[in-house]
Amino acid sequence: AQSVSQHNHHVILSEAASLELGCNYSYGGTVNLFWYVQYPGQHLQLLLKYFSGDPLVKGIKGFEAEFIKSKFSFNLRKPSVQWSDTAEYFCAVAYNTDKLIFGTGTRLQVFP
């Protein structure tokens, strides 16, 4: 079955620390990959997406993600987090169709 796994459920960091959130998906042919962020009390916002081309994707707010096809992974990174990055982060995969399958999310808390 098609599935998306986010292994880190809750991550706590201090400001300026580096961030990497894991995302793995099950094999299913052509995939489009997404990372979304949901700030407290706000709606989902698209951070970045990968459809094809350069596997290193740069998004908004200094985030980037790398698509490693051989590992079925699409990990999210940020070199130096800020308190304002406190939010929940969702990885999502679209297999061949427009239907998105979401991971369970990772709650990130950044302390000053």
Add this chain to the structure above:
Amino acid sequence: KAGVTQTPRYLIKTRGQQVTLSCSPISGHRSVSWYQQTPGQGLQFLFEYFSETQRNKGNFPGRFSGRQFSNSRSEMNVSTLELGDSALYLCASSLELFFGEGSRLTVL
């Protein structure tokens, strides 16, 4: 460019009632998808409409239904509400999925 608009933002219903939620996608976008977000189940796909046709459907019971109008606005309906239907219902516009702020449904 206006974003995705969902109404109502909040509503409270009792078990057995039915509810209709509305979503207006970004102007010019013809695809609308609906998702249910709960603390326990996360984000789950409900259905997707394109040009008034349901193109995809998730694994939800028949109590959950939807439709799309010629102006791309979409509605979803949940009949015979159950406590477990309490959730944030999100609507998304286009393949890149610009999400609305959601309709938070509480079933008492």
